Amino acid sequence: MSHQADFVQLHQVLSSYQAYWKLMPFACDTQPWQDPALQAKLAALSDDAIAELDRDPIARQAWFIECFPKLAQLPELPAFDPRQPEPELPFWLSNGIPGRKVGQIQQFCAMLPESKLPVLEWCAGKGHLGRMLAYSQQREVISLEWQATLCEQGQQLARQYQLPQRFVQADALSSQGLAMLAPQQQVVALHACGELHLQLLRSASQQGCQQLQLVPCCYHLIPEQQYQPLSQVAQQHDLALSQHDLKLAVQGQVTAGARIARLRQTEVEWRLAWQALRTELSGDSNYQPLASVSKQIFSTDFLSFAKWAAGQHQLVLPAGLKLDGYLAQGQAHARLVRRIELVRHLFQRPLELWLLYDRALFLEQQGYQVELGTFCAPSLTPRNLMLRAHRQIQ
Structure with a gap:
């Protein structure tokens, strides 16, 4: 099938099931779907079973497929075959890079087509990807990064290892950053965020960059x-799609350690407990989100969190407030939220694919030939979808 046909099929499925994923679980006080078959499926699951299914997309879909049969009809992307050997790196080159990140970079590099073009590394950070390309292929690499400290650290490493890598300190969204794009160029971006990769696609296609991965x-x-x-x-x-809807596309995570998992659970329960307390203090039962906060706060106690949350919502905690009841409400609400999220997560990958196909179709409009696939196993990173595009220079 063509990319357009696959996209339309994804759209039809997501559109027909949108009542199950276009919602805000934290704002739900009861299960939002009047679907007896789905309710029975959820009721049959223990908390431990919920957690297991949430970690296993294949088992999750199998459990719910009778409720959502159209999910079985969706296109699947192939795993890319390596275009070149995975680069073997000396220990000193990968020193300081987290192990999982090293594997991601190595497999990304293996999926790149052989090329003699100069490389532009988009949103480079310290330039780990560019450094590996410069070392393994001895090609000129320009690494674009807006944080001066990261540029300095990356350039120092390039000099130390005598690599053909040069850093340019500029905002990728600025005219200076966009001016780094050129037709005779291979542009690479590994885990480039939101607007940064959208602007790359717009500007690289406008400039006629020959290759884009x-x-x-x-x-x-x-x-x-x-x-x-x-x-x-x-x-x-x-x-x-709202920003909240878009967050669903990146909710899959590699299994975290026990401590991180406990902190995540505590965060959900405390935020929902605060919602119950805020409702009582303000008389407003509408859900009001809280800002992101350092995870360290969830290693303290609920009173400390409640004081912070009260400040966020311009409320004052009464003296001598008993918090156990609110914590119990938060824990009960969290059990409901986990079940709603489990259903929503059935649509995480289809939504992510919808977004990827939109990018591919846009590039095809601009005259590119586009391939879509996965560059590594999801155990290495759940964000494993890769777009490879090239255009012949006239």
Whole structure:
């Protein structure tokens, strides 16, 4: 099937089931679906079983497939075959890079087509990807990064290892950053966030960059409250995605350690406990989100968190307030939220694919030939979808 046909099929499925994923679980006081078969499936699951299914997309879909049979009809992307050997790196080159990140970079590099073009590394950070390309292929690499400290650290490493890598300190969204794009160029971006990779696609296609290899991430990090589709096809099949909807596309995670898992559970329970307390203090039962906060606070106690949350919502905690009842409400509400999220997560990958196909169709409109696939196993990173595009220079 063509990319357009696959996209339309994804759109039809997501659109027909949108009542099950276009909602805010934290704002739900009861199960939001009047679906006896689905309610029975959820009721049959213990808390431990919920957690197990949430970690296993294949088992999750198998459990719910009778409720959502159209999910079985969706297109699946192939795993890319390596275009070149996975680079073997000396220990000193990968020193300081987290182990999982090293594996991601190595497998990304193996999926790149052989090329003699100069490389532009988009949103480079310390330039780990560019450094590996410069070492393994002895090609000129320009690493674009807006944080001066990261540029200095990356350039120091390039000099130390005598690699043909040069850092340019500039905002990728600025005219200076966009001026780094050129026709005779291979642009690479591994886990480039939201607007940063959207602007790359717009500008690289406008400049006529010959090759582009991208692994997108953080689709929700855009300046608009609602997603603006890139391609004409997606504009005609718009899902009207909010930033909250877009967050669903990046919710899959590699299994975390026990401590991180406990902190996540505590965070959900405390935020929901605060919602119950805030409702009583303010008389307003409408859900009001809280800002992100350092995870360290969830290693303290609920009173400390409640004081912080009260400040966020311009409320004052009464003296001598008993908090146990609110914590119990938060824990009960969290059990409901986990069940709603489990159902929503059935649509995480289809939504992520919808967004990826929108990007592919946009590039095809600009005259590119585009391939879509996975560059590594999801155990290495759940954001493993890769777009490879090239255009012949006239």
